[in-house]
Amino acid sequence: MPVAKPESSDSRVIAHVDMDCFYVQVEQRKQPQLRGLPTAVVQYNEWKGGALIAVSYEARKFGVKRSMRGAEAKEVCPQIQLVQVPVARGKADLNGYRSAGSEVVSILSRRGRCERASIDEVYLDLTDAAETMLAENPPQNMEKIDEEALMSHILGLNNEDGSDVKENVREWINRHNADHRDKLLACGILIVAELRMQVLKETEFTCSAGIAHNKMLAKLASGMNKPAQQTVVPSSSVNGLLNTLPIRKMKQLGGKLGISLQTDMGVNTVGDLLQFPEEKLQERYGINTGTWLWNIARGISGEAVEGRLLPKSHGSGKTFPGPRALKTVPAVQHWLNQLCEELSERLCSDLDQNKRMAHTLTLHARAYKSSDSDSQKKFPSKSCPLRYGTGKIQEDAFNLFQAGLREYIGFYGVKTQGSQYSGWGITSLSVSASKIVPIPSGTCSIAKYFHGQSLDNVNAEATLLLPPGVHSGSECYSELNSPKAEVDFPKEESWIEDTVPDLDLQEQKDLSSSLSKTQDGFTQDISPSSLSGTEGCLEQNQNKQERYMTKVEGQFKSEYKERKGKRVKDKGTGTPSILELFKSYNPYPFGSSLSQELKKTAQGTDARLTIEENEVGKEEKPMHGSSSRDEGDGRREVWSYNIDEIDPTVMDELPQEIQDEIKAWVQPHKWRPYNNTARRGCKISHYFSPTKNS
Template sequence: LIGICFVYVVEQREQPHLRGQPTTVVQYNSWKGGGLIVVSYEACKYGVKRSMRGDEAKQVCPQIQLVQVLVARGKADLSIYRNAGSEVVSILARKGRCERASIDEVYLDLTDAAEAMLAETPLESLEKIDEEALKSHILSLNEDGSDHKGNVKEWLHRSDADHHDKLLACGALIVAELRMQVLKETEFTCSAGITHNKVGSSVQFRCLSFILHHLMEGKLSSFAYAGQTSKWKQLGGKLGSSLQIDLGVNTVGELLQFSEEKLQERYGVNTGTWLWNIARGISGEEVEGRLLPNSHGSRKTVPGPRALKKIASVEHWLNELCEELSEYLHSDLEQNKRIAHTLTLHARAFKSSDSESQKNFPSKSCPLRYGSTKIKEDALNLFQAGLCEFLGSHRIKAQGSHYNGWGITSLSVTASKIVAIPSGTCSIMKYFHGQDQSNCSSKQANDRFVAEAAPLSPSGTERYSELHTTELPIEFRD
């Protein structure tokens, strides 16, 4: 897993005078100087932490540079960082199969490149190793602190290493080369966790995110086992909670005390075997060849006293979020010839009578219709359906547009199930803008494609027709 350390580095590239100075990027909300989004290594040396706000950071480090994130539609605009991530991925893809994990993280499968390197030149015969590779941190490598680079070089040159460990060593050399290439072409820095599988690389990367480049030898080390279960993919939800509450397991290493049979008895055959395997660093999940995101989304967080308590306020932010989502969709359609099929609304809410209801607002989905107006209409219907279910009432009475006793602290809309448009299908961009379709072979064929692009939503959510033909049981009073 390769992490692109570019949030503040992007700002430094845009504003060269920031280079080498303690820098932090702050939120658009300027209260107490704004919350810190990311802190540069230079600022960390002065004791600046992400949990601080801008004013507190200035007290700790008076010379710190506070850069406010760009704002669009009343929320943070991450376009500049998203585009920067694409720059880096295009370089990484030269050496192997890439899978975008997030805006600033990517999985990179170096198996073929490592095998080719090993076949061409045995590691023990390498005369010169790049200085960047010698900075690698190898977990389980015992060091006395006297000669780190010498110890790393000796590890890389081992003649008695098995084939898998030699591939890891080749991975370290390749990643060092890629990091230098990224720095040269984009001026961005990267960190990496290298191991035999995706699960291990992800955990190693997060456990050692403060190290610019680190390498893991063989199976997962005891240091990785010290990581909380929530750091592991698929262990942050109900399963992770059950492990902590029912089995007293707070770190992945503590799973080793349970037999495979015990875990299967508790969580079923498949999940039990999976837990037994990941505790030993065993994972067969492959890196998918995906340079493009598999979903698009836009989100607004409104915590505490800023929570949304009126339908009008919710509708305002849904309009903003849907406008942004529509732009992403049309850009993806135009540049990558892909179309999304499902629209999903997520929210976090509270009831004044139930402080524990924060996570209970149901997510709702429906087939996605292109065009910002249609997306807005569908998103509002999804929200109203979710609100009815959240409040547990078939009819909700309110004065004006104000609902008593509830508030929304987070709101997001997501477009998923994105697929490539079948070859031979004419562009549907003009269709959505209502422009002339004379360049298409048949308007009927175009209409049929648009209809086929909106299948029914997944089981357990509303059908599209139901959302638009059934009046929702919400009553407003003046």
């Protein structure tokens, strides 16, 4: 799985910050009387006291471990305080921890590019901050060094017995004859110490950190001195560190690959890997993994810190172990509804707070079949385009489940009535939303042009696609709850004012907050301030964006002219017209522009217009691709075409501002990176889904 990336020749300063028993800290902040006591967070309570998912360091002293049951924990530590994870809709609700994690991220992202690695871990690229400090205010001869920094652990620093440890650290940091790399790390120490103190002051949470020249080493170091301490890995200490390190301790080697290295290759420590030539490792594990292994044995890891403060997907799931397995379709539907409710709520918050929309809904399930030839078979996961609105998500998820179930049961499946036992059981269910992209912000003529659209009737794909990582404002530093990320959803005076989608009440409720917040005011232009400080991020996200746009384009190959002709003929106008297409295919247009982002990021080449449609008048089927009945019924059609293939007479029919915008897209030379061979896609797209009033 791991893939080797070439390590840049530059010496980076990378930190990995890891919250100490995070869920426990969150609960202790809520109930301060628990501070200092052996505490654990458990989820669910019925069965053996619930499962421990976080254990305080006080409790660890008693031998309490994660993955113990509450009852076991009580045995080894009778005084232990067990706090239950909140339950909502019959399932564990982790939102409190998610938002606490966001608090931390917003602080840690202040000094450089920040990657949210999990709910309680981040990577930081502090290279620029460290270089700047080194140039302007070097730690050498700094009279006062932060107490927290002096507490750092520096790998390889020989602290002889009796010597003042802090004094040694001070000397290391101040060392005048250090090489550039160590001086950078010294700056990293100071910066991370300060960040950690800010986290403590502003959130009351402690964390541990590793500081090194790459992510792998930083991650390794952050776990070496916990809790509430930081560890530095000077390059001179790398060999010694890795030489005796058990191979399974390395990230990515804790599973089957690590086992294979041990059992098949006799590799027990990272040092043992050194004797294998790269080619041998590639032979055994493939090109990518082989090279990756060869590199990590030498402490080489080139992975960049992605500038991403927000999760890339949201999921909601629950297990139904053993006897609790769901054995009827109505039971499954009930739980799916609960999961979808939670998911929908989180999607709305994300839209609200981060101005992003998800494009894909996926259902996962685990199932068993009693007595069948292939009871080993896995329940297939299924996905479909994601439509916003709780009811829609529930409906789509249920359809996905049914499609999966039919496939799972297979030929021998027998139809049974009602709640009758049918030979299968669902032991886990989850729904997730992925392909989350920012909805455009800033003024955009197209957004203004197509306004009045209710989100509920819009498939998420109906918004113009922005590549991941390209955000409004300065992404790296303000992605999280950015106050700048205002979206202009057009208000009144819609050009199609008379076509207001009819929503059911629930769905209106679902979206009301998102809509109200997004409806105020337009941001006329991109302010210089919002552009400052983003250069590194833009560069960093370039490749991703390119890949994404290419993918989108590839997906939507189509025959515009043919379709256009057909549709137009159907309408009997005889004149090809984008406007006609919009009107006839989507009574509730919504769209917006990529152009601001494209210009800002110096991305994009030839724009590509895409129009998607759903066939009307048929029952909606969310299935895509592999569904057994996705052909010919209600399947969405997607068209796209190159802008430069657009008939100019069609262009003429668009309002001037739209024409201007499209023309801007078609001038790639202004902002196209020279090495960019991929064609870029843009979508002025929308499509509607028939609303079923439920």
